[in-house]
Amino acid sequence: MDSSSFDFESLHEDLQMQILSWLPLKSLVKFLIVSKKWASIILGEQFRKIYLSRSMTRPRLMFMIERYTSQPPSAPPELDMSWLNSVYQEGRLIPVSPDTEVLFHSVYQEEKPLLSSGQQQLRIPIDIMACHFSQPIRGLICLQLGTKFAIFNPGAKKLRKLPEIQAHENAWIKSFLGYDEATNVFKVLCRTSLMMSGQETKEYHVLTVGSVEDEEPWRRITCKYDHSPAIEGLWKEGVLYYGARFSIDKSLVVMSFNVRSEQFSTVIEFPDGSAHSRWNFVIYDGNIALVDNSDFDNDVVNEPDGTKVFQIFVLDETARKWRGERIKIHCWEQNVGDMELHFRGTIGTGKLVFAHYHNRYGRDLFVLYYDTVTKIIRMFNIGNGRVVGDYDVVQTFLDHVDSLFLM
Incomplete structure (x- = not known):
């Protein structure tokens, strides 16, 4: 066939969708304006499912980097950030700082080709001291x-603005993004707390993320457990998990919230009755697990031969019990030196992933993979100094995917 006479639109629509599903997301965004036919395919529900399924076979590492910048930051023209120009804090209307931003940087998390392949970046000018970003779920992030x-x-x-929650300007607000796979619905869980005249008022609200045309208002729900969220949460298979303190005895527990039924339940007290808040939720071999971030502080002494040893607690969701595991990584000091890399969970190949939390020394952004079978450590330099600067705060998320939501 003469390639010059090839007509893509003459192909069967199923074949067109299969071909388009291999394209990078930025190409699909551009192709929306090629023709009404292409836009109809790309925005169709069937193609969304095909593309998401394909993307989940090529997951990404997502880095959210909070930083100060010497250059006045600007968002892409398609992102209208004007509605975030100011925020109420402690009863005062405060303008967003002009010299702060969050950089979203993602790469494919497979080792081959190089971990730096498929780079995507997005800068958002925003007050890093006042905002909160959720973990990415199915390609979406919630900004509060x-x-x-x-x-x-x-x-x-x-980006799409959601309805503003009706709360007192002095209220403390904590939010979580969740997703129900069965009904393909995103929801935002929000807890507000207000202390006035020595009395604390707590409310729980849920917002179902619908289309712009049928966006619902926030709905108030009840929770029989008097608690305060204390540790950032994690979503898994339709359930949100997060660390919280009971108001009566201040004990640290894991709360769970079923996104579909919108019901709360306590899972179990934290392991060993620990009361500190340096725990971090991770996915470990497909299970919810807890790791103590203090195990990775620079002043923690490893074994004499440079082996890193840390404890992880894996949750048995049926038995409501923790199973402790000690993980040993040989040659840690020889490979890592004095860098502070925290455990971020496991990826589909079973490898353990470690990444920066705080770039204290102006170094490059590194990610470490450890194969528990071969005992091989591999270090990857992400961005070669062009991504992070001195004292940037870095959050690393595994298994982020490209999706067509919001398009």
């Missing part, structure tokens, strides 16, 4: 700034 909320797709560079 005071009573204001938005969801956005960093790969597609698309």
Whole structure:
């Protein structure tokens, strides 16, 4: 066949969708304006499912980097950030700082080709001291700034403002993003707390993320457990898990929230009755697990031969019990030196992943993979000094995917 006479639109639509599903997300964004036919395919529900399924076979590492910048930051023109120009804090309307931003940087998390392949970046000018970003779920992230909320797709560079929650300007607000796989619905769980005249008022609200046309208001729900969220949460298979303290005895527990039924339940007390808040939730071999971040501080002494030893607690969700495991990584000091790399969980190949939390020394951004079978350590330099700067705060998330939500 003469390639010059090839007509893509003459192909069967199923074949067109299969071909388009292999394209990077940024190409699909551009192809929306090629023709009405292409836009209809790309925005169709069937193609969304095909593309998401394909993307989940090529997951990404997502880095959220909070930083100060000497250059006035600006968002892409398609992201209207004007509604976040100010935020209420402690009863005062404060303008967003002009010299702070969050950089979203993602790469494919497979080792071959290089871990730096498929790089995507998005800069958002925002007050890093006032905002909160959720973990990415199915390609979406929830942004909270005071009573204001938005969801956005960093790969597609698309953002949608959500209804503002009605809460007192002095209220303390904590939010979590969740997703119900069975009904393909995203929801935002929000807890507000207000202390006035020595009395604390707590409320729980849920927002179902629908289309712009049928966006629902926030709905108040009940929770029989008097608690305060204390540790950042994690979503797994339709359930949100997060660390919380009971108001009566201040004990640290794991709360769970079923996204579909919108019901709360306590899972279990934290292991060993620990009361500190340096625990971190991770996915370990497909299970919810807890790791103590203090095990990775620079002043923690490893074994004399340079082996790193740390404890992880894996949750048996049926038995409501923790199973402790000691993990040993040989040649840790020889490979890592004095860098502070925290455990971030396991990927599909079973490898353990470690990454920076705080770039204290102006170094490059590194990620470490450890194969528990072969005992091989591999270090990857992400961005070669072009991604992070001195004292940037870095959050690393595994298994982020490209999706067509919000397009």
